[in-house]
């Protein structure tokens with residue numbers, strides 16, 4: 417049964433069957449953590465939807481949200497009206513309660529990836545699953561929401577990252593849906609980032625976002641009540657309806673100005689561990705010291721910090737420095 421799928425995945429138990437019926441369609445398990453829902457009838461407003469969670473294994477709220485959606489589908493409370501691919505990104509890391517096992521999966525979504533190992537292999541499997549799904553539903557507009565939670569508190573608890581690519585413009589309706597779904601801020605990426613949402617946007621031209629839905633917590637400690645509006649958005653998409661919107665300018669928009677990279681072993685961030693995402697720093701403040709790159713000092717205007725993490729691998733992003741911009745017209 418579909419309601420066992422997540423439990424069996426967490427227990428590393430193979431499902432007894434790889435397919436089954438739903439009240440308004442059927443499902444197929446293509447592999448560990450790869451579940452496709454197919455409606456009996458695809459509605460006219462339907463999109464081909466990819467919903468991914470647990471690309472980072474310690475981010476459990478999105479998994480619980482997906483669990484609620486599946487339970488409500490199975491109970492017939494949500495009528496399946498669109499093809500949906502549900503992906504649990506990194507099952508071994510989810511079982512271990514760790515962000516990743518060997519390396520950050522969310523930097524590996526690049527065609528012709530040559531690296532070997534657990535996460536690179538998983539990235540190739542997930543990219544193939546997405547390619548196959550979008551190819552089979554090529555007549556429908558496509559969409560990918562990659563659901564995450566942030567390591568630290570945030571001045572905007574729920575925010576979206578809009579991946580960078582030259583070819584795709586975000587539809588204005590997406591901002592309205594996200595606003596209605598309780599997203600408080602949006603971060604426009606300034607360069608290619610090889611994340612999972614970037615993969616769908618860049619290679620498939622889809623509408624795609626990374627959605628940060630609160631702070632990392634173990635299973636059972638997530639405040640799912642705060643995610644009801646987001647659940648309503650996912651349910652509208654699953655039902656194949658055009659989701660309702662709210663004014664986009666209720667959200668704050670930010671542009672990445674600088675990507676702070678860790679370049680040496682001897683690297684520190686100069687602010688408190690408890691500093692929340694979107695905290696603002698004044699001109700002249702030193703934010704990082706790196707034995708190779710030197711100090712990073714805020715320039716002529718204030719900058720806010722997002723995703724600061726001094727413990728990343730050498731060569732990886734240790735923080736984004738962002739500035740507020742006007743909402744899209």
Ligand SMILES: O=C(O)CCC(=O)N[C@@H](CCC(=O)O)C(=O)O
Nearest residue numbers: 522565566567568577611626723
């Ligand atoms: O809180 C943090 O420092 C990281 C939270 C997280 O996993 N964020 C994603 C953002 C992906 C993107 O930039 O689209 C990540 O770092 O992979």
Ligand SMILES: [Zn+2]
Nearest residue numbers: 472475564565
């Ligand atoms: Zn994450």
